[in-house]
Amino acid sequence: MSFPVDALASFWAVVLLHLGQTTVVLLPLLLLGGLLRSAPARTRRRLWTLGLGKLLVPAAGVGGALAIAASRFADGGALAGAVRHWLALATIRVPVDAETLAISGAPDLSRPALLVGVTVAWGIGTMTILGRTLLDHLRVGRVDEVPPAELSSSERRALGAALARAGVDGRDVRIARAPLSPFVAGFRSPGIVIPRALLGRLPLAELGAVLGHEEVHRRRRDPLVFLGYRVAAALFFFYPPAWVLLRRLRQVTEDLCDEEVVRSGVSGPLYARAIARTLRLGLEPVTTAPAAVRGNTALIRRLTRLDRLERRVPMARHHLVLALAALLVVAGTIVGPIPVPSSAGPDEDVTHPVPVERVFPEYPEAARKAGIEGRSVVRIVVGTDGTVTEGDIRESAGNEDLDDASLEAALQWKFRPAERDGEPVEMEISIPFEFRLN
Numbered sequence: 001m002s003f004p005v006d007a008l009a010s011f012w013a014v015v016l017l018h019l020g021q022t023t024v025v026l027l028p029l030l031l032l033g034g035l036l037r038s039a040p041a042r043t044r045r046r047l048w049t050l051g052l053g054k055l056l057v058p059a060a061g062v063g064g065a066l067a068i069a070a071s072r073f074a075d076g077g078a079l080a081g082a083v084r085h086w087l088a089l090a091t092i093r094v095p096v097d098a099e100t101l102a103i104s105g106a107p108d109l110s111r112p113a114l115l116v117g118v119t120v121a122w123g124i125g126t127m128t129i130l131g132r133t134l135l136d137h138l139r140v141g142r143v144d145e146v147p148p149a150e151l152s153s154s155e156r157r158a159l160g161a162a163l164a165r166a167g168v169d170g171r172d173v174r175i176a177r178a179p180l181s182p183f184v185a186g187f188r189s190p191g192i193v194i195p196r197a198l199l200g201r202l203p204l205a206e207l208g209a210v211l212g213h214e215e216v217h218r219r220r221r222d223p224l225v226f227l228g229y230r231v232a233a234a235l236f237f238f239y240p241p242a243w244v245l246l247r248r249l250r251q252v253t254e255d256l257c258d259e260e261v262v263r264s265g266v267s268g269p270l271y272a273r274a275i276a277r278t279l280r281l282g283l284e285p286v287t288t289a290p291a292a293v294r295g296n297t298a299l300i301r302r303l304t305r306l307d308r309l310e311r312r313v314p315m316a317r318h319h320l321v322l323a324l325a326a327l328l329v330v331a332g333t334i335v336g337p338i339p340v341p342s343s344a345g346p347d348e349d350v351t352h353p354v355p356v357e358r359v360f361p362e363y364p365e366a367a368r369k370a371g372i373e374g375r376s377v378v379r380i381v382v383g384t385d386g387t388v389t390e391g392d393i394r395e396s397a398g399n400e401d402l403d404d405a406s407l408e409a410a411l412q413w414k415f416r417p418a419e420r421d422g423e424p425v426e427m428e429i430s431i432p433f434e435f436r437l438n
Contacts, residue, residue: 008115015058021332021333022054022241022332023241024332025051025054025332026241027241028325028328029048029325029328029329030244032321032324032325033047033048035318035321036318038315039318040259041253041256041259042256043322045249045256046322050322050325052232052245052249053329054329054332054333055232055236055241057333125234126235129230129233129234130231133234137227140183140185143174143178143180144176144178145174145175145177146176146177148175151175151196155200158199158200158207159173159207161204161208162204162207162208162211163208163211165204165208165211165212166209166211166215167212168192168212172190172215173211174191175195175199176193176195179197180193180285180286181195181284182195182214183286184214185223186223187221187223187224190222190224191218192211192215192217194210194214197281198278202278206270206271206274209266209270210274210278212266213257213258213271216257216261217257220257222253226250226253229249229250233246258271349419349421349422350420350425353382353386353416353427353429354415355413355415356386356415357413359413361406363435363437364399364402364404364405366401367402367435368437371437372399373435373437374402375397375432375433375435376396376397376406376407376433377394377430377431377432377433378392378393378394378406378407378431379391379393379428379429380410380411380413380431382418382426382427383426384417384426385417386415387414387415388411388413388415389426392407393406397435406433410431
């Protein structure tokens, strides 16, 4: 295969390995999240942020960063040797014997076509979501704003009193002409946007509670945080656990703002009435930003939480769960797959052979006519000059013709030889060949 296809194969091998490790970490995190249902939103947010960190930081990246750090150690010494040995266990490797070559009567195009197709599909999906995100933000930036002079005297009085009650600077608030749900917009200087309809439809105390909720979002710069969530959703749109994780993060962000509002002195029942009344106005949700009200599905859950916020305080078991989760994430990020043991000692720097010229076996005519398929695994020894010095069948396809064709092809491969401490060495590897009929 050509270099680009080899690069794609390596890329997707690392991606799949990373997502496999991430799944192993996220499933226990979801279970641990059940133990934090009574915890404050800040504690639960830390748990899901740990999961997001595991999703975004592959073990290969950590191993590479540690390798750079290790290179700064002295060439000799027990410490440098120990670091190199640890990195050998912590860094993802994709050796030659992890490949499967699909052999058919025609040139082998199925695997490259699959790799390119998957990559193109991922690129299209990611760019579509990112493009939609960009368009949504552009649309939000063009909100038709009501000038203060256009507001009636009663609307100005209601807005001023609500701002004072919520402790919000009026310069950070814009009034939208359209019936949009309240939200926060902007990255560098976020501002609160509320619809004009709320000024005459909500009692003063409830309007102040809604403004207080959005002020928490503004101070925390949550529009930028939510943009990060959408970028993560675009990159991992094909990975269902990412949907669950990002949904939990969005929910807990809203819960955190609810708790801040109640701690500021707003009663839970009053705040719950403000949310329910705003929802009944049928305002249009804004998908790009956190909002005080976002559909009926989360309403019951939020109202139930508001009724019990006073009793939600951090407990020792909550801290224990978080510590357990952090240990799980760190272990799942740093420790990669354990490589196959070799004859190299802990102080030896060993690289695997890298194929530079591959020969694909012809599908034996007799096997083709008989409809025989199978998989042969060939064991070869790569010499110091990169040529194959010997080989035999490690696992038979169950057909002598398929085995002979595999062995004949494998003996013609050329490699960049394996190295130990910078010197070429012989190394034994295995190459699987899969024969299937189109």
